[in-house]
Amino acid sequence: MRKKISLFLTVTLLFALAALASCSRGSGSADAKFEAYTNSLFCQEVSSNTISLHYTLENPTDYGIKEAPVSFGSCTTDTASISASAENALASLHAHNRAQLSDKNKLTYDVLDDYLGISLEEAGYALYDEPLAPLTGTQAQLPVLLSEYQFKNTEDIDTYLTLMTKLPEYFESIIAFEQAKSDKGLFMASYSADDIIDECNAFVSMGNDNYLYSSFTERLDAMKLDKAEYDDYVKRNNENVKDYIFPSYKKLAEALQALRTTGKNDNGLCYLPDGRDYYELVVKRETGSSRSVKELKELTQTQILEDLTAMQQILTSSSKETFSNAAPALSDTDPVSILSSLKSKLKGSFPDPPDVSTEIKYVQKSMEEYLSPAFFMVPAIDSTTDNVIYINQGHMPDDLSLFTTLAHEGYPGHLYQTVYFQNLKPDPIRNLLNFGGYTEGWATYTEMLSYYYAPIPKEQAALLQRNTSVILGLYALADIGIHYDGWKLMDTVSFFRQYGIEDANTIESIYDLIISDPANYLKYYIGYVEFMELKKEAIDKWGDAFTQENFHKKVLTAGPASFDILRTYIFQ
Template identity: 70%
Template sequence: MSKKRSAIIVSLFLAAIFLSIGVFRHFHQDEDQRFESYTRSLFCQEVSGSTITLHYTLKDPSAYGIKDTPITYGACSTDTSAICASVENALALLQSYDRKELSSKNKLTYDVLEDYLSSSVKEAKFSLYDEPLAPLTGTQSQLPVLLSEYQFYDVSDVDTYLKLLSKTPEYFQSIIEFEKAKSEAGLFMASYSADDIMKECQAFIDMGDENYLYSSFEERLKSLKLKEEEQASYIEKNASAIKEYIFPSYSLLKDGLAALRTSGKNNNGLCYLPKGREYYENVVANETGSSRTIPQLQQLTQTQMLDDLRAMQTVLAASTQGSSISSDVFKTQGTVLEDSNPASILAGLEGMLKDSFPAPPEVSTQIKYVQKSMEEYLSPAFYMVPAIDSTKNNVIYINQGHMPDDISLFTTLAHEGYPGHLYQTVYYASRKPDPIRNLLNYGGYTEGWATYSEMMSYYYTPLTKEQATLMQKNTSVILGLYALADMGIHYDGWTLLDTVSFFRGYGITDTNTIEDIYDLIIADPANYLKYYIGYVEFLELKKDAMDKWGDGFTQKRFHKAVLDVGPASFDVIRKHIF
């Protein structure tokens, strides 16, 4: 689940107070030791703010000195002044350390933190503009998946999990209160976005006894090998908690949104809100990790699309001179792979890394499938990021409702698995970065890398080079269109009619499909940009590396350089690899 920057900064302020005292206790330490004490305490403070965050980040919190933390989801804050003060104090404390005296590893951590907090300072005043709810990607969609994958390492985890379920109504109530504050400020979501989320909530409730929160609980419980009566007791408690807390929470959220659905002042892009264009600029910078202005990003996108279209034209021109390329290359491919088993595909992709990527650590990966009744409401696939002290076991979810053919499955597994998210995550963990780095959200880096990996994977398939080029460039162009639409809607003020006209200019004429795209972009600004702009920024980095390294450039050297830096803005990455 995507984590908004404002979520980190309230606890950062508390950490700042705590740390400002602790710093003086370690005056005898050198600057590296003081800085590492600071980041360690900051990490412990922040990771303890939510039971979900703590459990997903650390298998063994006690190894970090974290014990007896409150069981909570956290809460949405409407106190903009406190949020602004929090992040400003956190940045000031960070800058009290002398960067020049730090090791190269700590300088990187310092630079990433400073970049993150500096961006957060700009965004903090817009905290009420943030939106925890969105079709497919919002809390209402992501929370059940997070709960279903909440690992039971021992019996105490089961007890904590069941207590956490009882906190769901108050957590959802805090979201409703946040939405009420947005409504009062004239910032509530478009009515059709509210309708989509209410539909999701009802679909989740309607699953009833077939809901995967029942079956996943029983499955996880088996690993503990409890006595039969103890296991039965826990199963009964879980069933009661789902009925008493989870389903009513979704009803509460649905009713809360129903009461507010007509209070929104704007059914179009962010630029129609007061200071909405400035807010969007901040969102784009934070989501993409790019320091380019919106007009510069539009130009970058158009240039990349033109390059892709020219490459396609070159292949198609050659096809008229005896090549076997067919116009069917853009249609559903059916069965192309000899073995379309996801585990086999993933193993094959891992084996293809050898020449172009640093060796991955040895891990195991389980492929799971989204429950059929929820296929409409969840993303095509997603990788569950493992705890930083337990990266051996990994999970990828596949949404079969979004897999039209085995080439789509192949490229999706490249995005989520190798050399995408899974590889990127476990390789970076093997570098033993400062723990605080794992809590900083850089969507442009993570999703940009996964999209970059997906694009490369077309050339790993059995398709001919020409077919692979056409399909890869076509996919890139479509993502580019979504990126331009995102910026057009939220920055330039495109209406639905403008968006329909834009897509029709590229031969996409299905009005219902375009309206669906428009609705998704309205509900989740810059979501497409972190994939596409992140991908194109990696391409730009590669061009710079080829230019600067000359004959010393290799794919493996480039990939190792950007993976070693880890999640960061592209300015920070450039600073540390060149």
């Protein structure tokens, strides 16, 4: 997964946009006004919380940002204000004449218009949203974001230490948000709360072995500090972890414990008032696809059938010896070496990658159960040379899994897509808009390609890739079944057993994850399939002029957007 640097903030962007309704009026060309507008918007949004500012910009002063309050931001439950701000935001954007803009600015306009339009549709459902979720929620992401908060100077250290003291206030706003959800009968399923409570307690129980201690001293070691200064910083960090971080996690766990049985629904979103309508919006936002849920289900079923048919043909035409080892051992298991090998495979099929470095880090063993299998830390937009990929060894069952995971997170996946786009110097606001269907869809699409880069027989690569595609497709159908069609646990068990997946505990774990994070699997799978559909369309329209490299270049140059916008840009 691509570790998104923004924490849970309800429509901060909308408030910023509303405030800019008249900022771009005055002299100058349409492009100059529009760029002044988006730059002001970017500066206001990126300054809304310290984590976003620090991870997005290495040198904020270059963007005119000199002082920003130290804060994690906050959650809000005022749906009326959110709706009004969403309407004002669109009006602010529409004050600019799109027809007078350059092609680059037209694309930015369209992406913003699309993003804000979805935000407006969702504004009335603010309390349906969820900042907390097993593996992917704020409580899981925050410790990693703190541990990777880099120090260039002592000012950064001081800001970091001050930020730690703001966590109680931020978690209080999340607790208030969860209480408001509870009051409306919208609190999460009790078993989802149990998982999050377990995560919080496990994080606190690490005690002196917690990585917020060790990662801090490692970052200090890279600084030129005298001993007294060094010791004082270590002391302050230790105190802050004990006095602010741990108590905040304890209080969050206690609050969830008190609320855990107050939810009215332990099943999918469709069991909530207007839940099916809300799910349609979530799917649209998460996937970037304009297809209806029914159309997405049909698209998924078609792809699964295609994959199963291909698998049957491979098994029928190949010898048993070819598939004697379903998860082959690879000769090279060093992550750095694998990344280098994957990077070398880009030639001829992808545009040349920017020259950057990558550090591999590992999730602390005690937290392996509670974090994703791997994640890429998105670099600052003005400093893309140093990148970090985290590997969770607790979720890495074999050598090939490591290989394909590094393709997903590294080359040609998240790392490559991110640094390629950022090196094109897009409008800065583009880097703050989250289009998960594009980013996770691209990473999944390239992960599928990576099976054919692995040093294994072509037939085996095809079989394993198709199998992975089928499994993701089944997860996508289960997501739709649970949240749109109303499947309960036993319905989900029956569905997976049709495909030979029998283990009840495994299926229950899948069910719980889908309940706690609606459409999460869809952004991976539907994003991937939409890219495949785009490629088919490109082959059909371009004929003999089609090349993999040209197709990939157009996709990467357009950058994160919905698939309708992407399609228009690619084929204009």
